Amino acid sequence: xIEFHNVSKRYPNGYEALTGVTLQVDEAExxxxxxxxxxxKSTLMKLIMLIERPSQGQVVIGGRNLNRLRSGQIPFHRxxxxxxxxxxxxxxxxxxxxxxxxxxxxxxxxxxxxxxxVRAALDKVGLLERERVNPITLSGGEQxxxxxxxxxVNKPPVLLADEPTGNLDPNLSSDxxxxxxxxxxxxxxxxxxSHDWSLIRSMGARxxxxxxxxxxxxxxxxxGEVPA
Amino acid sequence: MNRDxxxxxxxxxxxGFADHWQAWHQHHRASALDSFGRLAxxxxxxxxxxxxxxIALALPATLLLALGxxxxxxxxxxxxPKITVFLKLGSQExxxxxxRDTLQGMPEIEELEYISPEQALQSFQSQSGFxxxxxxxxxxxxxxxxxxxxxPAMSAPAQLDALRQRIAGDALVDDVSLDMDWVRRLNAIMxxxxxxxxxxxxxLGLGVLLVIGNTIRLEIESRREEIVVIKLVGGTDGFVRRxxxxxxxxxxxxxxxxxxxxxxxxxxxxxxxxxxLAATYQDTFVLHGLGFVGCVALVIxxxxxxxxxxxxxxxxxxxxxxxx
Numbered sequence: 363x364i365e366f367h368n369v370s371k372r373y374p375n376g377y378e379a380l381t382g383v384t385l386q387v388d389e390a391e392x393x394x395x396x397x398x399x400x401x402x403k404s405t406l407m408k409l410i411m412l413i414e415r416p417s418q419g420q421v422v423i424g425g426r427n428l429n430r431l432r433s434g435q436i437p438f439h440r441x442x443x444x445x446x447x448x449x450x451x452x453x454x455x456x457x458x459x460x461x462x463x464x465x466x467x468x469x470x471x472x473x474x475x476x477x478x479x480v481r482a483a484l485d486k487v488g489l490l491e492r493e494r495v496n497p498i499t500l501s502g503g504e505q506x507x508x509x510x511x512x513x514x515v516n517k518p519p520v521l522l523a524d525e526p527t528g529n530l531d532p533n534l535s536s537d538x539x540x541x542x543x544x545x546x547x548x549x550x551x552x553x554x555x556s557h558d559w560s561l562i563r564s565m566g567a568r569x570x571x572x573x574x575x576x577x578x579x580x581x582x583x584x585x586g587e588v589p590a
Numbered sequence: 591m592n593r594d595x596x597x598x599x600x601x602x603x604x605x606g607f608a609d610h611w612q613a614w615h616q617h618h619r620a621s622a623l624d625s626f627g628r629l630a631x632x633x634x635x636x637x638x639x640x641x642x643x644x645i646a647l648a649l650p651a652t653l654l655l656a657l658g659x660x661x662x663x664x665x666x667x668x669x670x671p672k673i674t675v676f677l678k679l680g681s682q683e684x685x686x687x688x689x690r691d692t693l694q695g696m697p698e699i700e701e702l703e704y705i706s707p708e709q710a711l712q713s714f715q716s717q718s719g720f721x722x723x724x725x726x727x728x729x730x731x732x733x734x735x736x737x738x739x740x741x742p743a744m745s746a747p748a749q750l751d752a753l754r755q756r757i758a759g760d761a762l763v764d765d766v767s768l769d770m771d772w773v774r775r776l777n778a779i780m781x782x783x784x785x786x787x788x789x790x791x792x793x794l795g796l797g798v799l800l801v802i803g804n805t806i807r808l809e810i811e812s813r814r815e816e817i818v819v820i821k822l823v824g825g826t827d828g829f830v831r832r833x834x835x836x837x838x839x840x841x842x843x844x845x846x847x848x849x850x851x852x853x854x855x856x857x858x859x860x861x862x863x864x865x866x867l868a869a870t871y872q873d874t875f876v877l878h879g880l881g882f883v884g885c886v887a888l889v890i891x892x893x894x895x896x897x898x899x900x901x902x903x904x905x906x907x908x909x910x911x912x913x914x
Contacts, residue, residue: 475609
């Protein structure tokens with residue numbers, strides 16, 4: 363589902379964020395992406411979302427080579443990739459419902475279908491009774507769950523999460539991880555950037571570790587192991 | 591990984607054409623309402639921007655209207671030139687009749703009107719207010735007069751001048767006056783005036799574009815976060831652009847209606863004085879306003895400017911806002 367072939371990303375200021383990264387994530391797989399800040403996790407995610415283009419190499423998502431996508435096709439690609447952001451990226455000028463409904467409105471889903479799907483997504487993250495409130499009144503954990511509902515409401519085949527538990531306490535973090543696991547179990551390919559080792563180990567999932575822009579580890583972590 | 595992601599069916603959501611159309615329609619309506627709501631939230635600022643649009647277009651509209659009315663005055667008074675032929679005082683009735691028959695037979699002449707000295711005196715007495723002074727005169731000082739209307743084909747000044755000279759050649763004729771210079775001058779002034787107004791309208795239109803463009807630019811800045819999120823979750827440029835274009839559209843509508851109101855108030859307040867002025871010329875001239883068609887045209891102009899200004903601002907500033 364996600365393939366990188368010898369991908370490098372060099373920014374205009376000369377900084378090389380990724381160097382010759384090759385990896386493959388299969389459909390319906392759940393993978394963690396770790397590494398210190400600045401190791402290239404965010405850049406890798408931006409390449410998948412087409413916020414950035416690789417300087418070299420190929421990124422293929424769901425069989426589509428992103429290098430061949432024209433800029434006019436980028437929005438349609440992004441609808442296939444749900445993203446959960448560390449800073450939530452919620453809009454505080456509208457209700458929780460309207461935040462979650464945004465991807466459906468953009469994709470052109472029928473109005474009567476929007477309500478049903480938004481409520482299903484909010485129900486999934488346990489916020490069904492908060493649909494009318496403004497997200498600014500919610501706690502950090504709740505805001506994160508609204509962000510997750512928005513990322514999955516359009517049923518994308520790929521789900522990315524950038525430090526989704528960054529600011530949450532351990533209990534909330536494991537709740538959130540459980541949500542991702544549930545999406546993964548219904549066939550969504552999930553890629554989570556995180557450096558919460560204990561949480562990652564507890565999930566027992568495959569781990570990709572980046573260090574200075576290079577892939578240095580790929581596999582399941584054994585007990586007590588800390589990559590890099 | 592060679593499978594087509596779309597072919598996986600069940601879990602992947604698929605959206606038909608009818609749904610797309612419905613959603614597109616829905617978003618247009620929502621954008622239009624939302625944009626209008628945002629304008630209504632800041633009524634004073636909206637009104638000021640709309641007033642700039644209104645005044646900028648009311649000015650050339652008023653000038654064009656004034657020119658149109660002046661042209662109508664010209665047409666009312668005399669659109670086709672007439673040749674006034676003053677015959678010598680004391681000309682014999684039979685000689686005059688003979689001369690009239692000759693002129694009537696000429697193909698260059700459409701119509702001939704004879705005003706005898708007695709008729710001239712009568713109309714002079716009734717109209718000019720000199721009745722007492724005129725009765726004091728022993729002899730009628732007015733000459734017999736012929737008013738010649740040239741055939742419609744005789745529109746070129748050279749042709750008219752030739753006709754004037756032919757008539758002037760007759761022994762009965764004292765003087766010939768070809769009364770068309772002022773019509774020509776008026777028309778020339780009107781053409782010049784129209785060009786000046788068009789130039790002015792162009793400049794003011796450019797001003798409107800800049801004002802609306804700047805207003806939309808500020809609006810885009812204040813909604814930067816929203817634009818980024820929309821782009822992140824797959825909104826097309828058209829989707830992002832739509833509410834801003836509607837903002838421009840509404841500025842056009844409000845500005846256009848205000849503009850019509852300004853012009854109408856101006857026409858209404860001038861209507862009385864113009865009627866009074868016309869009455870002193872024994873005329874029933876009435877000032878023409880914009881009318882329904884004029885109002886619609888003015889509003890359409892404003893909407894077009896609003897949309898264009900918004901389009902330019904959006905094209906210029908939206909591409910600069912991309913997710914990082």
